[in-house]
Amino acid sequence: MTLTAGIGAASEVTADPAARPRRDMRLVPAALAVWGGALAGLQWGWQSAVAVGGVAVVAGGLVAVRARRRGAPRVAAAAMAVGCCGLLVLVPVGLRVHEADADPLRAVAADGGEVPMRTEVRERPRPLRDDGYGAQRGGARSVLVPVDVVSVHDRDEAARVGTGGAGSGGDGLSSTGRVLLIGPVGEWARLLPGQRVSVTVSLAPARRGDLTVAVGYVRGPPERVDAAPVWQRAADVVRSALRDASGVLGEDEAGLLPGLVVGDTGDQSACVEKEFLDAGLSHLTAVSGSNVAIVCGAVLLLARAVRLGPRVSAGAAGIALAGFVVLVGYEPSVLRAAVMGALGLAALVLGRRRSVVPALAAAVCGLILVDPAMATSMGFALSVVATGGLIFLAPRWAAALAARRVPPGMAEALAVPVAAFVATAPVIAGMAGEISMVSVAANLLAAPVVAPVTVLGVAAAALAVPAPAAAEVLVHLAGPGVSWLVIVAREAGAVPGAVVSWPSGWWGGVAAAGIAVGAVAALRYRKARMAVAIGVTAALVVTVPPRFLQAGWPPAGWTVVACDVGQGDGIVLATGTPGRAVVVDVGPDAREIDRCLDRLDVRRVPLVALSHLHADHVGGLHAVLDGRSVGAIAVGRGRSPAWAWREVSTTARRRAVPLVDLTVGRTLRWDALTLEVLGPHYTPQRARAGESEDGTVVNDTSAVLRASTPAGRVLLSGDIELTAQSDLLARDVDLGAEVLKVPHHGSRYTRPEFLAAVRPRIALVSVGADNDYGHPSDTTTDALEAVGALVARTDRGGDLAVVPGDGDEPALVRRGPGP
Structure with a gap:
């Protein structure tokens, strides 16, 4: 989830509807075709991706021909984009999903086999929250390590293999699929993206929904570990230095600040994590568009202050963006925001500052074509729909509030979190099975300090290695804002009924989306208002007696x-x-x-x-x-x-x-x-x-x-x-x-x-x-x-x-x- 639409989106929130140019929607159908094709392929097999791609090609071609005959160039351009993206769904996406489906490691995993392999780490290890009997701090005794397989060997050959590499393996299986390793904390938790390691794993089948071909359980430490790329080692040093500098704050604040700045939640207490989740503020520690916009915006403001030109300013912001992405990691929401930011900076250089919708659509298309697994990522989905909500809903609502004599600044402050909540609530309800009822209020209270804390935190991270004392000063300056966020989350999460359970899965998401659409329609149309009122009354008649007319809790005299x-x-x-x-x-x-x-x-x-x-x-x-x-x-x-x-x-x-x-x-x-x-x-x-x-x-x-x-x-x-x-x-x-x-x-x-x-x-x-x-x-x-x-x-x-x-x-x- 994100609270900004990326570079350039914030300006649309405050724009007068009469002055706002017509949005360019031509790439939106193409983005939906790509997303839908990848999603179908991952959920129901590569044949589904091919079918969706074929339908997109045929439909796009037919609509394009018809639109040209009728003299509708914008419709024809959109249809051509759908047809072209349909071809890309047919070949790259369909082929990638087919390769994952046919990967020989799937058969080994189905039999519960154990194989030695050489792998390359894809992402930073993530702690596995575990209720088990040996779990370590924060409920984590294991870490999840996404890896790409470089080579697989049989057990007899494993003893003869040297450093390994693509194409080695003799009679071993030929696989370059993705495997999710589950290993013990310790050395596995310290691995960095780009490192190659050898390991013997016990394979188990992977769940459908991404390109992972197997899950591998690891008992011992990684073997023959290569060095990580220099930029990954540098980023790890900076993250560690930021954690050390944050130690000057209180326990809760020290664990929270690295999460707010670079998404590093390793030292965040379980209590603070729970409070942020209940208050609907957990997106603040899942780095995405808001952080990218704040970082790039701060660089652009600094460049303007020293009178740099737009091209040089955009270049400086681009360098800062690239470094920030490496520092944070390659999470789906971060990559989406980074692509949006890069396209926004390009638009700034080219003088096209109102191209937010094409930038979002292009980001969706590009990222899913490069990595189809993005289509089922919750972080990616939340980031995209939140951005869409801020583009399409927030400006209208801010204008409506302004028309009712709400001061302009307050109108945007109210419209942005409400739009983000309405857009993301169905996704959160379907995937997490709960909805935060205090999210809007909590985000309104948190919003004033998010940008200053992020800017100070990023600056502290930049100085943490060369000048630790200066970094600690910046951390002290950010401390009151971080404390305010802890207070907001704690008090909001403690409100009775702050979190409401909801059916999880597709039907839960669809039901939440229907309620969101009904609520928006009720605010706009009188007839819809009446229908919603009747529906709510009927729901209360059915649900209130069994749920709320029962005896209170706790029962009197409990022992x-x-x-x-x-x-x-x-x-x-x-x-x-x-x-x-x-x-x-x-x-x-x-x-x-x-x-x-x-x-x-x-x-x-x-x-x-x-x-x-x-x-x-x-x-x-x-x-x-x-x-x-x-x-x-x-x-x-x-x-x-x-x-x-x-x-x-x-x-x-x-x-x-x-x-x-x-x-x-x-x-x-x-x-x-x-x-x-x-x-x-x-x-x-x-x-x-x-x-x-x-x-x-x-x-x-x-x-x-x-x-x-x-x-x-x-x-x-x-x-x-x-x-x-x-x-x-x-x-x-x-x-x-x-x-x-x-x-x-x-x-x-x-x-x-x-x-x-x-x-x-x-x-x-x-x-x-x-x-x-x-x-x-x-x-x-x-x-x-x-x-x-x-x-x-x-x-x-x-x-x-x-x-x-x-x-x-x-x-x-x-x-x-x-x-």
Whole structure:
């Protein structure tokens, strides 16, 4: 998504409709033909691309002939452009898609083969957000590395291959396809575009939708790594220096500034990332047209100040644009904006400053013809439709507001974010399954500081290597603006109903587009206004009773809530004092545990207990600490994985929160809550020293807690597996409880004897929907039902609350899935 249409587009927003020249639309049908042909080929096979290209050629030719006969040169030119682009869809696009479909690595991937290959890195590695049990900082234990295959070898030949290269490989497969590597963080995360590496990968089939022929899973580090091109190494040094210079700001601001300037979000906290997403501001860290326009605009203004001519000014801006693209990386939205910027600069030199629509169409055609995979890129789609919204919608709306006596500057400030929101909402709804209802307001508040922060940040990046002290001064100057963006995102994201869930996929996007068109029509036409009002009323009649007339949340008298945090644990225990609760584990995702605590109106947390240190139990720790008063962080005896222990201890030290141990026999008391530590009695030395990476060993270090509440006893068993369960049974520990938080998300590694010893009336399974681990196991749920437990799952019931029931029996209240 972008907030400007590129070089020259901003001037159209403020132009008087009477003075604005007629837009040149001749290239738009051609761009749609190219985009549609590539999209059809990627989704349904190369034959579809050929069919679309053939239809475009025939239709374009027929319309061109007819238009010439009728004396309509503009229509004839547009039709000829469609026909020419149809030919390009037939040959380059169809051929590229066919080559990817027929690539021999697809057959190897279908059989799950393992092959050594020589590859070249296409893009900077991206962290893979993972809810798994060994994930590192920010939920990333792996990185995604898009590569081009240079050569593939059989396993026997691999030992004889030297540096490798195109055409080598003897009897190896002949492939030059794209592969998406998934490798461990570390050396893989430090690779740069253009580097060649050798690797042995386990292949799996790739999903349709781009030119990737296989997904490769990598266990070890890259081998025989060549040096990256000098400009990529220089860009990496600059990005690293900018991160160092940003360290003079606060923690949130230091992680955010590199993302705003160059799209480097590696140090951005999960909490800030969640807040920007909820507020509809995440586009600010996805570098695209707005950044390009700001950078080039700043260079042009500087050139004008020193009285340089238009050609020299455009040349200087072009050099700055090229350097900025290398610094940021070759993301689809960046490339779209860069092509738009280059065409805009060319138009400036040639004296054609009103050619925004042809520039956008040419950018779409050129980029998709060069790389057909752009057709299915969400970043590319958002960038294009946002630019289209600013070209076609914003000027009209700004003029309409001005006609109603809204001051000109305010009219444009209102029209631009609304137009961008309306244009991109259908795409976001279809792809992400949610819509931010506060996006327009948040962008209005953020807009005044975006340009100054970007200019200061780019200048700081330029000085970060030769003059670090000067760069830090510029970072300090940008600091207040960055802090303002954090405040806007935090407050906007905290508004009730800030994010609305929406059906994902094609139908969700089409439905959102229909609503957007209806809303725009309702604002313009009286009859459409009446139809929209009737439709909205009918929708409210159907949806309001079941969704809003139900009992409020949280239920009165709740004692324990299993938060729906996805594939992880997040348990909240009421202490008996309003607004105060103990939290046991914080899930993998900062956003989900934060939302759950907000729904429960928890403002003070006397204790955050972490059963063990896997990421699906500690990933959301920052979110609990942000904006709440926390008394202490408690951990069990395990210190593995070591990275997680360092993260937790560092966080506690920075936030000045005491770090305490959960030792067996310890009892903690509050007004209406008592917490006992029942286990583990034994923890292997390697796990205590932070040296164990074995998932089962780490799971068995989970602290086992029993809470006494007004609704009965609640056994919180972390992720303990067979060994730890057997140890508790052998020691004859009293495990009896009315409510059980089922161990390890209901995995099959649960002893029936353990469940029988607890004999719960309610069993809470904290589990992510459609997870890849097979949780919960049918064997475990059957065993729970056999002992008389009511089994409740967060993936199906959302947040699960236990309240006092009739007599000694607790009762269960499900909130239901939802935001």
